[in-house]
Amino acid sequence: MTNELSGPSFTQSVSEADIDWIICLELNSDAAFRTWFARQVFQFDAHHLKVWRSIYDPLLGESDLLWYVSAPDGNRWMALLENKINAVAQPAQCERYNLRGEQYRDQGHCTAFRTVLISPKTYRSTDSEAYEVRISYEEIRDWLASVGGERAEYLASILTLLCQSQS
Numbered sequence: 001m002t003n004e005l006s007g008p009s010f011t012q013s014v015s016e017a018d019i020d021w022i023i024c025l026e027l028n029s030d031a032a033f034r035t036w037f038a039r040q041v042f043q044f045d046a047h048h049l050k051v052w053r054s055i056y057d058p059l060l061g062e063s064d065l066l067w068y069v070s071a072p073d074g075n076r077w078m079a080l081l082e083n084k085i086n087a088v089a090q091p092a093q094c095e096r097y098n099l100r101g102e103q104y105r106d107q108g109h110c111t112a113f114r115t116v117l118i119s120p121k122t123y124r125s126t127d128s129e130a131y132e133v134r135i136s137y138e139e140i141r142d143w144l145a146s147v148g149g150e151r152a153e154y155l156a157s158i159l160t161l162l163c164q165s166q167s
Contacts, residue, residue, distance in 0.1 A: 014158055016083050019137075020053050020064050022155060023083070023118065027051040027067055036143050040135050041079045041114055044071055060096045060103070068110070075111040078104055082131065083118045085162060089125035097131070120163050137163050 026033045028051050038046035046069035055063045065081035080097045090096075094115060101113035117123075117131035121138050128134070141159035144152040 014162055016085050019083050024051050024053045024065055041116055041133050057100055060100045063100060078110040078113040079116050081116045081118055084123050089127050094127040094130040
């Protein structure tokens with residue numbers, strides 16, 4: 001039976017790539033989200049330059065997201081973001097994130113960088129504690145829920161489903 005207000009009940013799947021795209025879209029298009037996220041990652045109000053998704057280096061592997069910002073002092077920073085729902089870490093994954101960040105710095109693309117893990121609070125892997133910054137799905141969900149509006153509420157509902165599936 002279908003409830004007239006809510007429609008039929010279906011279960012949709014959400015992958016890490018879906019969350020990557022959501023974060024990429026929000027960072028590239030929502031100033032309020034960027035401000036909140038920058039404070040979590042950098043501890044300063046960053047000027048957004050660009051976000052890329054699925055950046056691959058043939059020797060050092062893939063970064064799920066790469067966020068390029070300018071600090072208040074004019075220095076350029078990068079955040080290398082790894083997103084995990086429940087997959088195990090790849091061999092030396094965080095170490096390779098650090099090596100990619102060092103490579104970007106050495107090539108002059110940035111002055112400094114941060115490695116960031118985005119995941120449910122309950123996620124643990126062999127190197128999950130090695131990332132400089134950790135942002136949970138629950139923190140993102142709570143921020144989105146506090147903003148209100150259809151878009152933020154919908155995105156919060158997706159993260160709620162993922163968090164519930166990990167409990």
